Amino acid sequence: MAADKNLILVVGTYADAAAASSDYAVLKSGEDDGDYKVDGAVVISRDAEGKVSVHEHDTGKVGRGVGIGAGAGIVVGLFAPPLLLATALGAGIGAGIGALQKRHDEKKLGLDVDEYLPPGSSAVVAVVDDTWADKVEAALVKADKRIAKAIDEDDYEELQQAVAKSEDEVSKAAGS
Structure with missing residues (x-):
């Protein structure tokens, strides 16, 4: 993450x-119209039994791998590290996300999945520069709840590295 960029996690x-x-x-239409810029966004759904599905809608800047792509993986991991493990990109993600999981458990990272994504619900999760957070949050007009939370630069970079490492492992395994 660039030093001059303060990222915010916006959830509806x-x-x-x-x-x-x-x-x-x-949200996508507003971005296409130039009203704001979204670094990555996904729609996450959780069925009545608690099974999570991620619909990748990142801005395409990051390469896509097997399973959900890197951009979606980062968005999901920032929202709720346990969901990234549940929708894992590859075997290496478990080890790479361990420290993030610990911080999430200590309520320093991510959001409470049961509060913001209870069974039978969906969420739009976006990562944006703080310049655009209010506009992006306002675009989520049909949301029952909205929250914007600052992203710690170290958490973001650590998650980026874990997702990249996992994608590399998946690519190597697929090529062998």
Whole structure:
């Protein structure tokens, strides 16, 4: 992350998956119109049994690997490290995210999954520069809850490295 960039995690939660998809379309449209810039965004859904699915909608700046791509992995990991483990990019992600999981457990990183993504709900999760946080949060008009939380630069860089390492391992395994 550039030293002059202060990233914010913006989350909107929804009881209705269609509302989340609609707000994601509004979010993307605002970005396409030049109203703000989104570094990465995903729609995360959790079914009634608690199974999580991630719909990747990153801005395409980061390469995509097997499973969810790196950009989506970073967004998911910043939102809730346990979800990244559940939707793992590869075998190496477990070891690489251990320290992030510990900080999440200590309430220093991420959000409480059960509060912001209870079974039967969806969320739009976006990573944006703090310059755009208010506009992005306002774009999530159908959200039942909204939150914006600063991202620690060290956490971001550590997660980026863990996701990149995991993608490399998956690529090597797929090529062998």
